[in-house]
Amino acid sequence: MSEPTKNYEHEVVSQREGAVPRDLLIYAVLVVCTLVSVASSYLSLGVANGIIVLLIASVQALLTLWFFMEVRSSSRVLQLSIFAGIFTLGVLFVMSLTDYLSRAWGSW
Amino acid sequence: MAERALPTTVPGAASEHPIAHEHAHPPYLRHHFETVAQQHEASSMGMWLFLLTEFMFFGGMFMAYLVYRSWYYPAFVAGSHQLSIVRGTLNTIILLTSSLTMGFAIHAARARNQRALVRNLVTTLLLGVVFIGIKATEWRTEWVDHHVPGLNFSIDDFVHPAAGVQALPLDVAEHVQVYFSLYFAMTGMHLLHMIIGLGLLSFLVFKARAGAYTQGYSASVEYIGLYWHFVDIVWTFLFPLLYLVSRHA
Numbered sequence: 015m016s017e018p019t020k021n022y023e024h025e026v027v028s029q030r031e032g033a034v035p036r037d038l039l040i041y042a043v044l045v046v047c048t049l050v051s052v053a054s055s056y057l058s059l060g061v062a063n064g065i066i067v068l069l070i071a072s073v074q075a076l077l078t079l080w081f082f083m084e085v086r087s088s089s090r091v092l093q094l095s096i097f098a099g100i101f102t103l104g105v106l107f108v109m110s111l112t113d114y115l116s117r118a119w120g121s122w
Numbered sequence: 123m124a125e126r127a128l129p130t131t132v133p134g135a136a137s138e139h140p141i142a143h144e145h146a147h148p149p150y151l152r153h154h155f156e157t158v159a160q161q162h163e164a165s166s167m168g169m170w171l172f173l174l175t176e177f178m179f180f181g182g183m184f185m186a187y188l189v190y191r192s193w194y195y196p197a198f199v200a201g202s203h204q205l206s207i208v209r210g211t212l213n214t215i216i217l218l219t220s221s222l223t224m225g226f227a228i229h230a231a232r233a234r235n236q237r238a239l240v241r242n243l244v245t246t247l248l249l250g251v252v253f254i255g256i257k258a259t260e261w262r263t264e265w266v267d268h269h270v271p272g273l274n275f276s277i278d279d280f281v282h283p284a285a286g287v288q289a290l291p292l293d294v295a296e297h298v299q300v301y302f303s304l305y306f307a308m309t310g311m312h313l314l315h316m317i318i319g320l321g322l323l324s325f326l327v328f329k330a331r332a333g334a335y336t337q338g339y340s341a342s343v344e345y346i347g348l349y350w351h352f353v354d355i356v357w358t359f360l361f362p363l364l365y366l367v368s369r370h371a
Contacts, residue, residue, distance in 0.1 A: 033225075037222055095174075106178075
């Protein structure tokens, strides 16, 4: 975990170590996830179809955030800010969907 | 009220901060930061706050999509099946690859490798152009097939479909317009962000060729990289939601 007072040069060197093989591995996982997602949409799984593809997309987004966008090596305050923003977005989704899906909106 | 005393020094004058320029610092360190690490941390926070507003912006469109999809699901299935799964999958892999090369560009800048930096930035840029090209062919297909709401939408394909495809009732066929409205709004806004990203990448290539970012401070490449990865994440959700709606049906 890096802190704001840490030496910039040291931080840069530590981020470079093993970065290319790690990125290639993450890339391979992301491509496989895409292909699995496409394959799953051809299976008749009812409501689970939509849930599975969204879960896979969430895993891909988390991998991109954590590794490619280097949230893993960001400072605590930055990690907390990012988490707070995404959590707030999640709250807005859950509360809005709870309202829309539990009432007769759209039933005309 | 007591009369305020007039200032005895002119703001900004050298005499106001007599020790301000006594210490040496690298040219990329701005005056209002004490260390490069502090500057990097502050500007990273600024970039992330911007990206979080972008998450919120796209969040509104995703919310609208989810609500309408839950209301008009059969229409969304019919609309989704009009899209080319091959071109959509190919574009997803192209964008993932561009994220990889963007990451390589950041590593090259940190390693002070100018040639690798320029090469990876140009590769990322070219992959972005290919993505937009494929997207353009998809939009052209939608235009030719009369699937553009408000301009040339026709329900014929859905009410009188080809042999072997189930016909939709008239009201459901009309709702396919909602799917295509959201499709064009969401992919269009994503495309706008891609075009802005290509402009930023072009700027980086221009500056990198002149020797910038490989002198010990590569933050600009990192921040534009963050933006590019964000655009990739948006597509990561757009692809399954728009293209992969019950393909088995």
